[in-house]
Amino acid sequence: MVKDQDELALIRKGCVLAEHGMAVEVDASSVGAAEIAIMAEGNAAMLREAAKRFSEDEVSASSRPVSGEKTVLPHSIPSGRTLRSGDVVIHGTGCAVNGYYSEDERTIFVEKAGAEQRRLFDIMLRAQEAALAAIRPGVDCREVDRAARSVIEEAGLANAFIHRTGHGIGIDYHELPFFAPGDETVLAPGMVMSVEPGIYIPGVGGFRHSDTIVVTEDGCEILTPYPKDLESLIVG
Secondary structure (H helix, E strand, O other), X not given: OEOOHHHHHHHHHHHHHHHHHHHHHHHOOOOOOEHHHHHHHHHHHHHHHHHHHOOOOXXXXXXXXXXXXXXXXXXXXXXXXXXXXXXXXEEEEEEEEOOEOOOEEEEEEEOOOOHHHHHHHHHHHHHHHHHHHHOOOOOEHHHHHHHHHHHHHHOOOHHHOOOOOEEEOOOOOOEEEEEOOOOOOEOOOOEEEEEOOEXXXXXXXXXXXXXXXXXXXXXXXXXXXXXXXXXXXXXO
């Protein structure tokens, strides 16, 4: 579960590529664009960037933009659905570099965000910030999950948070430990995790950011610093 410096270097490369793909996909998210077309642009951009910057490494790219009503399903698959004004879109990008994975997710809005969408986005963002603030060596994983979950529960949305706050990431996309209610694993420097609390409301949309982080000596370092604030994520 604790990565050495060589492993961390590979994960960092994947995060650099994921951030590049995210920027391309967000820019491509306009009315009429199809999810699978956006996915193709993101994957191609990540692979081209890898060819330029990390040509000695083995790289595979993974993109998963989903929109509208599909965002209420956390692992929905892109299709030919085209984006509409007012849509919520969850973008997910990542690359495996020499077998080590990365993850980067952002919730965006096409042209505009309604009042309820803004409210739910804000709760999701505060939940993720609470989880990130709780991460440090000596804290167990369930405490991080509780930090995020408490924000969502206090907003009366406990039933809308239907998965874990995060998971280990490295030689597998989902690996031990987990930011989950029953995981008592104690965090240590060098552990790499995703942090991704989500809210899913049928008829309104799904709201989830995910960052890849590494636990440091006094907290955590976010390896996927793409903007998270609402105004930066209204596009098109």
